[in-house]
Amino acid sequence: MADSSKPATRKAAIVGGNRIPFARSNTAYAAASNQDMLTATIDGLVARFGLQGEQVGEVVAGAVLKHARDFNLTRESVLGSTLAATTPAYDVQQACGTGLEAAVLVANKIALGQIESGIAGGVDTTSDAPLAVGDDLRRVLISLNNAKTLGDRLKALAKIRPGQLVPDMPRNSEPRTGLAMGDHQAITAKEWEIGREEQDELAARSHQNMAAAYERGFFDDLVTPFLGLTRDNNLRPDSSVEKLAKLKPVFGTGEGATMTAGNSTPLTDGASAVLLASDEWAEAKGLPVLAHLVDAQTAAVDYVHGGEGLLMAPVYALPVLLARNGLTLQDFDFYEIHEAFASTVLSTMKAWEDPAFCKEKLGLDAPLGPIDRAKLNVNGSSLAAGHPFAATGGRIVASLAKMLHEAGPGKRGLISICAAGGQGVVAILES
Amino acid sequence: MADWYSNFANSGFGTTVTKQLGLPRPGVLRRYEPGGPLLEGPAVVGSAGRGRLRDTVTAVLRDAGATVVSPVVADGDASGEKLGAVVLDATGVTGPADLAAAHDFLAPAIKRLRANGRVVILTDPPAAADSPAQAAARQAVDGLTRSIGKELRDGSTANAIYVPEGAEAGVAGPLTFFLSGRSAYVDGQGVTLQAADVPATQDAEKPLAGKVVVVTGAARGIGASIADVMARDGAHVVAVDIPAAGDSLAAVANRIGGTALQLDITAADAPQRLVEHLRERHGGVDVIVHNAGITRDKLLVNMDAARWNSVMAVNLQAQLDITQALLDGDVLNPGARVVCVSSQSGIAGNRGQTNYAASKAGVIGMVRAWAPAFAERGATINAVAPGFIVTEMTAKMPFGTREVGARLNSLQQGGLPVDVAETIAWLSQPTSAGVNGQTVRVCGQSLLGA
Numbered sequence: 001m002a003d004s005s006k007p008a009t010r011k012a013a014i015v016g017g018n019r020i021p022f023a024r025s026n027t028a029y030a031a032a033s034n035q036d037m038l039t040a041t042i043d044g045l046v047a048r049f050g051l052q053g054e055q056v057g058e059v060v061a062g063a064v065l066k067h068a069r070d071f072n073l074t075r076e077s078v079l080g081s082t083l084a085a086t087t088p089a090y091d092v093q094q095a096c097g098t099g100l101e102a103a104v105l106v107a108n109k110i111a112l113g114q115i116e117s118g119i120a121g122g123v124d125t126t127s128d129a130p131l132a133v134g135d136d137l138r139r140v141l142i143s144l145n146n147a148k149t150l151g152d153r154l155k156a157l158a159k160i161r162p163g164q165l166v167p168d169m170p171r172n173s174e175p176r177t178g179l180a181m182g183d184h185q186a187i188t189a190k191e192w193e194i195g196r197e198e199q200d201e202l203a204a205r206s207h208q209n210m211a212a213a214y215e216r217g218f219f220d221d222l223v224t225p226f227l228g229l230t231r232d233n234n235l236r237p238d239s240s241v242e243k244l245a246k247l248k249p250v251f252g253t254g255e256g257a258t259m260t261a262g263n264s265t266p267l268t269d270g271a272s273a274v275l276l277a278s279d280e281w282a283e284a285k286g287l288p289v290l291a292h293l294v295d296a297q298t299a300a301v302d303y304v305h306g307g308e309g310l311l312m313a314p315v316y317a318l319p320v321l322l323a324r325n326g327l328t329l330q331d332f333d334f335y336e337i338h339e340a341f342a343s344t345v346l347s348t349m350k351a352w353e354d355p356a357f358c359k360e361k362l363g364l365d366a367p368l369g370p371i372d373r374a375k376l377n378v379n380g381s382s383l384a385a386g387h388p389f390a391a392t393g394g395r396i397v398a399s400l401a402k403m404l405h406e407a408g409p410g411k412r413g414l415i416s417i418c419a420a421g422g423q424g425v426v427a428i429l430e431s
Numbered sequence: 432m433a434d435w436y437s438n439f440a441n442s443g444f445g446t447t448v449t450k451q452l453g454l455p456r457p458g459v460l461r462r463y464e465p466g467g468p469l470l471e472g473p474a475v476v477g478s479a480g481r482g483r484l485r486d487t488v489t490a491v492l493r494d495a496g497a498t499v500v501s502p503v504v505a506d507g508d509a510s511g512e513k514l515g516a517v518v519l520d521a522t523g524v525t526g527p528a529d530l531a532a533a534h535d536f537l538a539p540a541i542k543r544l545r546a547n548g549r550v551v552i553l554t555d556p557p558a559a560a561d562s563p564a565q566a567a568a569r570q571a572v573d574g575l576t577r578s579i580g581k582e583l584r585d586g587s588t589a590n591a592i593y594v595p596e597g598a599e600a601g602v603a604g605p606l607t608f609f610l611s612g613r614s615a616y617v618d619g620q621g622v623t624l625q626a627a628d629v630p631a632t633q634d635a636e637k638p639l640a641g642k643v644v645v646v647t648g649a650a651r652g653i654g655a656s657i658a659d660v661m662a663r664d665g666a667h668v669v670a671v672d673i674p675a676a677g678d679s680l681a682a683v684a685n686r687i688g689g690t691a692l693q694l695d696i697t698a699a700d701a702p703q704r705l706v707e708h709l710r711e712r713h714g715g716v717d718v719i720v721h722n723a724g725i726t727r728d729k730l731l732v733n734m735d736a737a738r739w740n741s742v743m744a745v746n747l748q749a750q751l752d753i754t755q756a757l758l759d760g761d762v763l764n765p766g767a768r769v770v771c772v773s774s775q776s777g778i779a780g781n782r783g784q785t786n787y788a789a790s791k792a793g794v795i796g797m798v799r800a801w802a803p804a805f806a807e808r809g810a811t812i813n814a815v816a817p818g819f820i821v822t823e824m825t826a827k828m829p830f831g832t833r834e835v836g837a838r839l840n841s842l843q844q845g846g847l848p849v850d851v852a853e854t855i856a857w858l859s860q861p862t863s864a865g866v867n868g869q870t871v872r873v874c875g876q877s878l879l880g881a
Contacts, residue, residue, distance in 0.1 A: 040678070047681035047691035050667075082685045217674075217700070220693045224677040286712050 011292035012107035013282050014429065015275040017398020018045040020226035021233065022270035022386040025126040028229040029269040034063045034070055037226070037271040038077040038123040044224030045119065045273045046082045049287055055084040057115025060102040061273070062092040063123050064389035064420075067130040074121070095420035096340065097298070098122045099272060099393020100427060106276045107293040116281040120397075122390030123271035137164035174420065176304050181311070181420060182341065186252030186259050188309030189343035192350045196258040199342035200244035203263040203383045206339055210380020211237030218379055222398055234266055234386035251341075263342035268386030272394030274401075290401035291413070296427035297321035303422040308361075311344045313424030314416040315351045319362050321426050327412075329368040332428075334375050334403050334413040336396045339382040344418055379403065393417060397429070404431035434821065436834065437844050457844035458586030461547035463612035463853060465636055465663065470515030470610060472545050473498035477536035480523025484553050484594060484602060488518050491603045495610075495635075502536055513545035516610050521554040521572055522594060526564035530571055537579070546585035551609045552576050553602070556593040556623050569593075573621060580619035580841050580876045588614065588842075588876075591621040598624040600631075601865020608857045616818075616850035618841050619876030624865040628809055637665030638860040643713045643764075645669045645705070647696055647749075648723030650676035652822045653772070655683045656848035657720055660856045662687035666718070669709070671696070696723055696749040697741075702756030709757075715764040718859045719757065721750040721771040721794075726824075731785040739786045746790035751797060754812070758804075768859045769805070769812040771798055772851070773870055778816055779880025791816070795870045802868025811867040813858045818874025821845040842875035 020041050023029045029037065038061060046052055061074040070076070075089040094101045099122035106118035133141065137160065144156040173180045189199075213219060214231055223231075239262075249257035251264065275287075282289050299317035301308035314337075322328060329352060337345045351357050352368040359365070379399055382392055393415075400413045413429040437457045439445040449456050461471065474492050476499060478485050492499050497515065517540040521533055533552075541550060552572050560566035572591055579589035590609045594602055601624045608614050634640050644661045648654035649670035658668045668689035672680040677693045684691040692708055694701055709716045724746045727738035750771055757763050776784050777791025798814045805812045819825065819836050825845065828836070837845035851873045857863060858871070 043685055044677070044681045044691075047684035047689075050684075050688070050690040052685050052688045217695065217698055217704075220674045220695075223674070224681055224691075224693070225675060226678060230675040230677075286714070288711055 009111040010113070010278060011294060012110035012276045013279050013289040014291045014293060014397060014401035015277050015282050015287045016048060016290060017222055017272065017274040017394060017401070018048055018224055019222065019272035019391065019395050019398070020044070020270055021223055021229040021231050022268050022388055022391070023229055023232070024234050024386060025267035025269060027233055028227050029125065030127045032125065032227060032269065033128050034066065034073055034123045034125050035077050035080065037125065037269065038073065038121060039080040040226050041121060041123070041224070041271040041273045042077060042081040042083065042119065045275055048221065049275055052082045053084050055087045056117045056119055058106060058109065059083070059087055059089040059119045059121070060092055060106050061089070061121035061123065062098040062102060062390050064093060064095055064098060065124055065126060065129050066093070093390070094423060094425070096338070096387070096389045096392060097417050097419035097423055097425040098390035099395070100296070100397065100415060100417050100425045101298070101393070103274055103276065103293065103393060103397050104296040104425070104427060110276055110278055117275070117277040119273050119275055121271065121273035121394050122392070124388040124390045125269040126267040127269050132168040134164050134166065134168055136161075140164070174310065180251070182251035182259060182264055184303065184310035185341045185344055186257065188312060188347050189258060190252065190256050191309065192347040194258065194343040194346045194350070197241065197245070198346055199258055199263040200241045202339070202342040202345060203244055204239045204241050206377060206380045206383040207236045207239035209378055210235055210384035213379035218402070222402065232385045234268065235384050259341060259343055263383065265340055265382045265387035268388045270386065270388035270391045272391040272398065274394045274397045288405070290405035291429045291431045294428040294430050295321060295325055296425065297324070298423065298425050300424070301422045308422070309347065310420075310422050311340060311418035312347070312351065313422055314418050314426050315348055315424070316362065317424050317426045318352070318416065319364055319368060321428065322368070325428060327428070329371060331412060332371070332375065332414045333407055333411040334378060334400060335371050336377060336381065336400050336413060336415045338392055338396065338417040339377065340387065340418055342383060348416065393425070400429050404429055407431065434837070434844055455838050455843040456584065457842060458546055458584065460586045460615040460842065460844075461612045462615045462849065467612065468497070469495040469607065470497045470549065471547060472513050472515030473500045474516040474518060475500050475502050475514055475540050476518045476520065477502045477540065478523060479519060479521040479533040479536065480525060480529040482520035482523035484520045484522050484599065487599060487602050488520060488553070488606065491606050492518075495607060502540065511543065514540060514543045514548060515545060516549040516551065517541055517544060518606075519552045521552055524554060524565065524568040526568050527571065530568055533575065541579065541583070544583070544587055546587065548583070548587040549610045550579050550583070550587070550589035551592065551606060552589070553592045553594055556595050559595050576621065577619045577876070583841070586615070586842060588618040590614070590617060590619065593621060593623040595624065595626070597626040598865050600629040601625070601627055604629070604857070604860060604862030604864075605866060613853040613857055615853070616842065616846035616873050616875050617854060617871065620872055622866055622869055622871060625806065625867055627806065627864040627867070629864040630861045633861045634665070638862075639718070639856065640665030642666045642717035642859070643669065643709070643715065644718040644720065644859065645671060645709070645716055646720045646722055647671045649683055650680040652824070653817065653820060653848040653851050654722045657722055657852040657855055658683050658687055658689060660849065660852040661718070661859070662689060664856050667713070669713070671705070672723070696753060697744045701749070702753045705753060706756050706760035706762055709762050710760065715762045716757065716767065717764045718768040718770065719753070720855055721753070721769070723749065724772060726784065726787050728783040728787065730783055734786060742786040743790050746787065747793045747797070750794060754801070763808070763810060765809055766861060766864065767810040768863070769810070770855045770858050771812070771814040773814040773816040775816055775818040775872065775874055775877055775879055778872070798870065799868045806867050809864070811858070811864060813866055813868065814870040815851060815854050815858070816870050816872045816874065817846065817851045818872065818877040818879070819845045820851060821847055839879065840875035840877040844875065846873060846875055
């Protein structure tokens, strides 16, 4: 694989991570802003690794739902944190891929030797969501602002109509189709014949796995309490297939509707951050190297006209990543497939196993094949923790890095995250 | 949490009222500030019998920048300059008759002691005496010190140091502590030294520079104060507390430039996880402060097993298990210090606290038993037993109980978390190497269990 014409690169180390417990929308963090949550998360990371007053190479984070005032969200959060005020920062946004993409960006700069350390993160609130005024009212208000005389002002004000006063609510739907993400996934689930029971099984296992991980202290050095919350409040340790079976479908229609509030992620508030560095930087600071970020790949699908499912892009990204690294789908010790919906995970895996799909859509001679389900989301995933869009990537990267570290050197993990807009990010971590 | 009564008693009107009514008049305690003088006035040094420590004591005082005046001057004129400290070397006493010299020296000197003054008496441990008469004279120092402590007012304290033959090198550390503002709430106590390899000097401003210090229960209260003081004295603090307290723990760590480690110390794998953390992140540890503790009060007859077991697990078993793991894991750096937080309840007992008092008494037994093994590796293990310390916990006590509780000591006030922290930080210093297996009370000479 090594190409001697390329400049020498190195693999970025994942030192550790921090997140605040994730909270269902309009619960514990109802009054917290994105900046509050991201700042607290960075400060927790600083405390864990003794970075007070340190200037790290760069802090990269983002939010999917963002107020206009948060144009410089990450930099403002850095300024409010205990990091050195001289730490540069920038925002990124790739829907639910934001957190992982941020980690890839930081890792790439470290790989190129442009920075020695960096923090990648993400945050989202669906409670403190930005409300916008409609375009009609917005134009009136702009002309009011530009008016120079009292007459002009009155003229502008006279254009306001009661109907314009209804704000634009942020919606969890695709702008080009008007369909909610869940409705899109319901189409995919039907296409791939994903059953209700296997979705509920996956959801129950997510809750049980995550509850067990909390019990054995796995999250002790990954989570810092915030605003009185010490664990994700979406987590149901006593979740079971029987209980989940009682829920009514909320996405899709008719007989074949299988997706419920139990096997879909709820709207969630939260933030996460991951500390990445060169091996040398980590060693000089006496900090551990849990794993390295080996490689990553993004892909996008045409879900508008191309007939592909909205959340199927990771399926396309993976074979490119595997080929570039000379690996097969079975060469991993852990699989972290983001549980946007239980059916997303199941349709993703089914597609990788499907000879026709792999041949026709992915251009592969043979299907990628099945994965060992015992290695899938072993400490729970988004169905249990919840899914604050941009914060999910950081949650997964830090948790997987720790799992790999605990499993010993030479272990490999795969991350797959689907995102709105028909996009997806996949990445390989190795201890 | 301000002591309203102390504030009142020290106000102009309050002074008149409390004096007229004969009410307690707590002094405003002199507490340590970096860069401040050791004493607020000159010191006088005297002897009873042919002592061997007078030169040592004088050197310690002079090195610290204190003025040492002749006892003759003190004896003569009671209207002269007020004294900051009175130090008596009673290592030479051979029998009760020699104590007359102690009286002759101390009475006029203490008369001239200023507010927040210090009385320190040094003698040999009674147990090592050559004769019953000598043992009696040495033991007499204990009663003498305690009584002086009770007679002193305005924040002054009296403490004793027992120095066996061969332990002279260890005098400077404890003597400096008892003279300084660090010992503001330590009164009527005695510390017995043992021979040890004691460094001649240490960095006066940053005695813990370069040291890695673990503090359990560091998220709030006394633990947070210990973390503050350790960091002020130059240490890198690994602040440990339960994961549920992680947000305040992170705030403490960030305030002092330390690191936060969320760990339930009662978890089965906690000792091993701590050992691995210290090895991986710091290559070892210099000081561990077992501060984490809980109360689950109930009269014994009404106490369920959960209350009993949880208090034992946190307050005693975790201290034992973690200390053992640090020894087994070979992560204790040379000259390591273990400081365990006991309690006045562990000495005096307390109604409704059978579980707590048992666990805290257990701590005293633990450090005593472990001391020889620590001495062998040039390390020490000691305990501190706080008395009435003003914290969020005491703020919730009923008014009457709190106010009476706070006055039942020679200093007539509750201590502050920083007073406990200063004592622990002192035991952690390099020059405290001669203090081992001891339990030092930080109680203002409480009447309870004395």
